Amino acid sequence: MEVKIAVLGGDGIGPEVTAEAMKVLEAVGGRYGHKFVWGTGPVGGNAIDDFGEALPKATEDVVLASDAVLFGAVGGPQWDDPAAKTRPEDGILALRKSLGLFANLRPVKVYPELISASPLRPERLEGVDLIIVRELTGGLYFGKPKKRWTTSRGRRAVDTLKYTEQEIERVLRVGFELARRRRKRLHSLDKMNVLESSRLWREMAIEVGQEYPDVELIHMLADNAAMQLVVRPAVFDVIVAENMFGDILSDEASVLAGSMGMLPSASLSSLPPADGKPLRGGKPALYEPIHGSAPDIAGQGIANPCGSILSAAMMLRWSFGLQEEADAIESAIEAVLTEGYRTAEIATDGGKTLGTVAFGDLISGRVE
16 A cells, blocks of 8 residues: 655644654554655744744645545644734644544553553543544634734734534544444533533533444543543543644543653544544544643653654544554554563653663564
8 A cells, every 4th residue: 555644743842753753654654565655844943933824825735635534743832922812823723724623542552561641540540541632613603703813902802702503513423433333322512501602512512422322422521531531441432522622622631641742633624534533534643642742842752752653543443444453563663662662751660761762663573
């Protein structure tokens, strides 16, 4: 198989971790006879510096000519001016919107070898294996009006939280479909006690849930879910939430795994097929670790590449239907962790600490 992958490293540690994911994918290609054709382009802060925009047209053209996108991270303190008209995050937001990537899948797995890296007591982490489905192209991040202005009484700002029933229905279906293939339990999160958009969300969850009688539907307020993720995380199987709730809660859930650097994600524009075949649809899906650009450690060679490498495994599984190859990557990471190797931020148990490149070398070596 030959596939084209757009690699958008972005800012900070983004290029460092995507380079390791590419290395592991090359190892997969050598073992299984696949060819990966790489396309690259600037995005985020570096694109603003060089081109005046976070997503140049040339980069977007590379993406549209590819079969999938491997994304790094964007942003950094040098672009944090709140008055700036263009921000690095505009690049990833524009990609999500233009590609129709409405469903963001964020699996959270607790590796037994990394239990000591989590601040939670070990007994609370037993049986934790969940996936958060975050609505990705609606809500506060995209609603209009969105603006700032000044009046005689001072500065003001507005963001609009808006959803249509069609937007809610399609992401709920992703959640129900995934729950049907897993432990058949779906937590739908909202704030229906105070938000009209959440009342519509709950109504839609009830309506769509009638088509999935085999899936247990549990409604939960988002603030309660934030507490339960710490107190009883093992009760969750699949969580589905609107954009901002999903963003915040998935970052919280990363502490279960011991580090945000361990968590991958997939952003899809269609329902994931149940038959193990590739995604159906014309536009490429996007895969990225959930962490940010981590400018405080950029260039030091100590970033954890696992989130990006696991995102590449999700790419093989969802975009190309390469289940065995995805399993090989995940097994390689488990083997490296079992052998006691760690990157700096997960080296809480006295394991053998390696830098980004050396850690990636070990994983690609296990794949080969």
